[in-house]
Amino acid sequence: MTRISRRGLLTTGAAAGVLAASGLPLRAQASRGGRLRVGLNGANSSDSWDSRTHSDLFMIASAQGAVFDSLTEVAADGSLRGELATDWDASADAKTWTFNLRKGVTFHNGKAFGADDVIASLKMHTEEGSKSAAQPIVETIVEMKKTGEHQVQMVLENGNADFPYLMSDYHLLIYPAGQIDEAIQKGIGTGLYRAQSFEPGVRMVATRVDDHYKDGNAGWFDEIEYIAINDNTARMNAMLTGQVDAINRIDLKTEQLLRANPQLRIQEVSCNQHYTFPMLTNVAPFDDVNVRRALKHAVNRQEMVDKILLGHGRVGNDSPIGPANQFFFENMEQTTYDPDKARFYLKEAGHDSLDIDLSASNAAFEGAVDAAQLYQASAKAAGININIIQEPADGYWSNVWLKKPFCISYWSGRATEDWMFSNAYEAGAPWNATQWDRDDSERFQDLLLEARAELDTDRRREMYYEMQQILNDDGGVVIPMFANYVEAISNKVATPGVIGNLWQMDNARMAERWWMN
């Protein structure tokens, strides 16, 4: 994958223009027309157009991917470009950010887009009693100022070089100010597609708007239909019988059936989605770094990739940063399965053998219990006896995750290193799944704060590399594998050369980026 230096674009903010141009050759043959039908999982009867509640693919693809826009957008190649913002500028301490907004944009109900809409939409997330998952992002903004009809200035609590990236979060959609209620009821955004019909948990239909600022760059279909198919087999059947043009997350066990069908192709994307075994680093015996090191060497990572992912993924080091990140430490020395080394660390910790409980449920991911059994078998050779406790999938995230000393979890990954680290590894963060406190990880926590406000790319790279190494060596998490996104697409549908790897289905933007042959 080619990478364009993102930092340069970030601070100067000429992103939109440059990238639109660089994206053009790929799309030269794209043409307008046709109807895209996609079968997606992750739909629920309680879905709505309220972006604060979005968490799964169906609504992300429907809202941010089609009907709504955000300020910025992560392009398929991982670079950041403007969506409703044209460019942006930071003060030297990365504390004050000024966004210039696109002119001449209208919402689907005819209202003109401007600075007020941005401010009102962001404020939705910090309202009294708000339950938005993006609240931590918006909370860091201490002041939002309208500096012009099409300009907004935001002052942050602390400098954050990644701030424009955070504005591309799928929760941070722009609604028309003063009409937010109505916009949430009916799905009124500024996106390429106008919502026609939306039945929560069933389907969503949207038609292309006539005149859009992305004309010529994106949005090739006349109409899109997203069909909620949560059942794996039903999704595969719909694809095999040609009733949909694409599906997400194919069933790996029956992948051969799809491969044998000449009408379609499999799209596989290496991404940041990873499966984790977090241990609470403030609970014995995991409070001893040598025990953690022993556990890191007691898992056969390759075996897990082969047997759990059926080869559709790659072996992980114990850091959550992946290929969709800018500062991914790809050449870090690989931690391997080494029972002798594990025994050695166990001795260092003062144990000859160790008995521990591992809480497992397939709520974490398909095959999590099998993965626990593989871990159990491989750790035995190192003198570690893992006792697997099967937990009910119901309530797994409330009763087991963050509570049991050793369990199984997953992360879909984040677009920036800081976002990932501050979500899951920063001392005091609510989702710090390993309870890694400051005493245990001082260097890591210092680097995290330092790197956040650093605007120099090389220095940031150095810091993030070091953090990945620390997490890998001493952290309380074992990350045996990174799982690919595996999708099926009909040959009637064309896709660009570079596919986004931040989220499933080309960053959930297939309605924008794909076209009919």
Next chain:
Amino acid sequence: MIIAQRLALGVLTLIVVSMVIFGAVSMLPGDFAEAILGQGATPQAVAAIRRDLGLDEPAILRYFSWLGDTLRGDLGVSYAQMNFQSNMGGGDNLRTVASQIAPRFANTMFLAGVTACIAVPFAVGLGILAALFRNSAFDKAANVSTLSSISSPEFFLAYILILFLAVLNPVLPSLSNIYEGMTLSERLEKTLLPALTLTLVVTAHMMRMTRAAIINLLASPYIEMARLKGVSPMRVIVRHALPNALAPIINVVALNLAYLITGVVVVEVVFVYPGIGQLFVDSVKNRDIPVVQACCLIFAAAYILLNLTADILSILSNPRLRHPK
């Protein structure tokens, strides 16, 4: 009189059912706040949702306020919608549970209706033929095939039908995602595969009951009389035996119709049919008690009403009961 008495008992049953369901859902681990927030549940967010929805009140209080509203005919608003509203900070355009369930229930009734139109005549006809040719090869074949289809899990039958009718010979769509604005013929085409699957599931029960009820009567003196006067075997069964065998058959048909309304979640999932079962399962997963309760009331009411109808029809089909001395 009987009807009024039965209806009153039915209402009582519904209340008991609602209590049991409420208790059962309350006993499940986790509540709506935790379920809806999933991995993203921070203690503050959970507390905020509980406060907004009144989930912090004792279960008994919540149950009786729900019961009171329901008795007034108001099924309330789902937690998902209330949560949505409190996020919005106002707004009255809420979708009530009733308006949420109505389209799904209509779809379920449509599927049940189509299935009944196929399955009931088919099963009863097959039962009559099996009784007529009892112990013949035809009878045995009919028994073996219907019994094996009822013994297979529904999803297995569904996949077999998909394999033969959608994948190998693409005559019917495997996706039954019907929606508003479809023409009736489109709807029927999309509904046919799930309806056929359900037909396979319910046929055996009705067919075997028809056959057994008729054969039971064949030893009666009046049947012998009919035979002796030279009436053809087919006529003996249809004119003389069947009317007297109707009561048990109607009862079995009613039970199966109720099953078609309440027990088709698996078929809905396999064919992606937007019926009430899917909504019900989603709601249980989310611990969205108002929706769960409403669905359960509908399910229980379906059983009660269909049973009542069956009893009335049995009475009507029996002259001795119709004209009591």
